[in-house]
Amino acid sequence: MGDAGVDRQLRADAERNRRRILDAAREIFADQGLDVSMRQVARHAKVGEPTLRRRFPSKADLVAEVFKDKVVFYADAAEEALADPDPWHGFTTFVGRLACMQLGDRGFTEVLTMTFPSSMRIEKDRRRAYEKISMMIARAQAAGTLREDFVPEDMILLLVSHAGIVAATGDIAEKFSARLVAYLLQAFAAPGAGPLPAPPSMTETYRALLRLHDGDQHAVPS
Known part of the structure; x- marks a missing residue:
């Protein structure tokens, strides 16, 4: 796979992670309110907290x-x-x-x-x-x-x-x-x-x- 292919794969992975984070956050906020921490959201999304914070710093x-x-x-x-x-x-x-x-x-x-x-x-x-x-x-x-x-x-x-x-x-x-x-x-x-x-x-x-x-x-x- 060339550099362009690698870049496309990385972008696709990043977008999947972003959608996974947002889906998880919607679910957990709707069910529990906003008291949940970023760590809990990351765990619910099955991603690391650093991955979450790269996409959503706060x-x-x-x-x-x-x-x-x-x-x-x-x-x-x-x-x-x-x-x-x-x-x-x-x-x-x-x-x-x-x-x-x-x-x-x-x-x-x-x-x-x-x-x-x-x-x-x-x-x-x-x-x-x-x-x-x-x-x-x-x-x-x-x-x-x-x-x-x-x-x-x-x-x-x-x-x-x-x-x-x-x-x-x-x-x-x-x-x-x-x-x-x-x-x-x-x-x-x-x-x-x-x-x-x-x-x-x-x-x-x-x-x-x-x-x-x-x-x-x-x-x-x-």
């Missing part, structure tokens, strides 16, 4: 690659909800789609509450989603269908509550999910049964959800 790089398509879908779903002629239908449909995504992937909620380097596409899509969700909330409130004291941070409260149900109920999570979402949507509907306590600030909300690393900077665990 955990953030790997997580971003694994979840980029789902975050695009999430942002697109928010845009579709915002475009719905019926503001309440758009809001409730979006909540239902989020619940379905959580049912299939435990890592999904964690990714939505992370920040990535601004140069990464996943961060741009995550911010796009947040902007559209805020607009969707304001639109439903203006229509008088969503209670006036609902804030964007309440969407995170919904995600975390639902994630707890998914984690706790296993194979029958779908039944519990449908009932919880129905209860929450009734609670969110205007005018609301009564006043709510003041919501936590954005910073307090994120600190309650994110693992802190290197002081106040959140980083994806390595």
